[in-house]
Amino acid sequence: MADSQHIEGFVVRLHGRTCWVRAGAREYECSMRGRLKKGRRQQKSLVAVGDEVVALLDAGGAGSIEEVKARRSELIRHTPHSPNIKHVIAANVDQMFAVIAADQAAQSLIGLDKLLAAGVMQSLAPVILVNKCDLCDVRALLAPYLAAGFATLFVSAKTGEGLEPLRARLAGKISVFVGASGVGKSSLLNALEPALDLRVGGVDRRGEGRHTTTSASLLRVAAGRVVDTPGLREFGLTNFNTSELSLFYPDFAPFREKCKFATCTHRHEPKCAVRTAVEQGLLDRGRYERYLTVLREAWNTEQSQRP
Ligand SMILES: Nc1nc2c(ncn2[C@@H]2O[C@H](COP(=O)(O)OP(=O)(O)OP(=O)(O)O)[C@@H](O)[C@H]2O)c(=O)[nH]1
Ligand SMILES: [Mg+2]
Ligand SMILES: [Zn+2]
Numbered sequence: 195m196a197d198s199q200h201i202e203g204f205v206v207r208l209h210g211r212t213c214w215v216r217a218g219a220r221e222y223e224c225s226m227r228g229r230l231k232k233g234r235r236q237q238k239s240l241v242a243v244g245d246e247v248v249a250l251l252d253a254g255g256a257g258s259i260e261e262v263k264a265r266r267s268e269l270i271r272h273t274p275h276s277p278n279i280k281h282v283i284a285a286n287v288d289q290m291f292a293v294i295a296a297d298q299a300a301q302s303l304i305g306l307d308k309l310l311a312a313g314v315m316q317s318l319a320p321v322i323l324v325n326k327c328d329l330c331d332v333r334a335l336l337a338p339y340l341a342a343g344f345a346t347l348f349v350s351a352k353t354g355e356g357l358e359p360l361r362a363r364l365a366g367k368i369s370v371f372v373g374a375s376g377v378g379k380s381s382l383l384n385a386l387e388p389a390l391d392l393r394v395g396g397v398d399r400r401g402e403g404r405h406t407t408t409s410a411s412l413l414r415v416a417a418g419r420v421v422d423t424p425g426l427r428e429f430g431l432t433n434f435n436t437s438e439l440s441l442f443y444p445d446f447a448p449f450r451e452k453c454k455f456a457t458c459t460h461r462h463e464p465k466c467a468v469r470t471a472v473e474q475g476l477l478d479r480g481r482y483e484r485y486l487t488v489l490r491e492a493w494n495t496e497q498s499q500r501p
Contacts, residue, residue, distance in 0.1 A: 197253045200260070204286075205245045206412040213241055215249050215257060216412075224249045224257035242268070242282035243410045243421055244368060269318060269370055271426075272433050283410060284370045284421040289363075290318040293373035293382070296348075297329040298401045299336070302374065304484045305426075309372060310344065311442035311488070312432040321363065322346040323371070325378040328353045338478035342445035351381035361386060364418035375425025376403020383422055387415045392422065434492040440468070443485060445477060459489060 203217030249257040292309040294302040313320030328350040349356035371379040380392040395406030454465035471477040
């Protein structure tokens with residue numbers, strides 16, 4: 195046998211400067227060093243979960259990453275204190291599931307709106323996944339999202355309700371589950387694939403989780419692959435640009451093009467067709483009002499970044 199060999203696979207987990215690469219049925223522990231470090235300074239890590247890589251294995255079976263292939267997609271989070279550094283939560287994913295818990299749904303809508311906008315912006319075909327539907331019925335609350343055209347699944351990891359349609363959507367694709375801690379992302383994956391035996395946590399009286407999952411990992415689930423991620427502390431994944439934010443609200447699209455100004459932010463500008471649509475009941479008022487909050491946050495971020 196040769197002293198060293200190359201393998202091709204994809205990154206399933208990361209820890210510090212070590213990552214685990216799956217190639218065929220095996221996983222190899224690989225280090226990231228040398229040439230790779232150059233060039234990608236704007237990123238927190240050079241390699242992300244989901245990356246397709248080439249690694250060199252030495253005679254003892256220890257690997258080092260030689261090459262990271264160009265990514266088809268990225269799910270990015272910006273670190274709040276250094277907005278120019280991007281953290282790639284997952285690479286090469288085909289679809290993003292924005293997970294919320296039914297019993298916390300009303301408080302989660304603004305976070306959901308931000309996740310969906312980030313998903314649309316990053317072309318990740320976002321799907322809404324409402325878990326814990328055994329606790330309450332939130333179909334009416336979510337109706338504006340269905341009207342906006344978002345695929346929405348109502349499920350329960352506890353009772354198994356709705357898992358078959360979810361399974362069908364996962365087949366043959368790479369997906370990522372994102373959402374607050376405690377909504378049941380890992381529980382859903384266990385319900386789909388009990389052999390995974392992922393750690394699941396408790397929820398405190400306010401309905402908040404305890405950050406049970408501590409790092410992202412790519413798992414084989416239901417004839418597809420899913421990246422389970424740690425709960426987002428801050429729902430904001432992305433720094434939105436105030437002038438662009440509404441482009442990522444598909445329900446605004448039919449009205450936006452009728453606004454008087456092409457640069458309309460739909461806040462105070464005259465002859466704004468989006469505002470008129472809200473007044474006429476053609477566009478959901480809740481979505482619009484939360485949009486104004488997200489817009490204000492984006493504006494504040496822009497101001498704080500001015501030299
Ligand atoms: N009633 C009910 N409880 C659920 C359901 N799914 C999960 N839970 C509970 O919710 C809690 C949190 O579940 P996790 O799967 O750890 O949540 P998570 O989203 O993975 O949380 P992090 O890893 O911290 O991001 C656990 O106590 C689960 O038992 C469900 O469908 N119904
Ligand atoms: Mg988890
Ligand atoms: Zn407008």
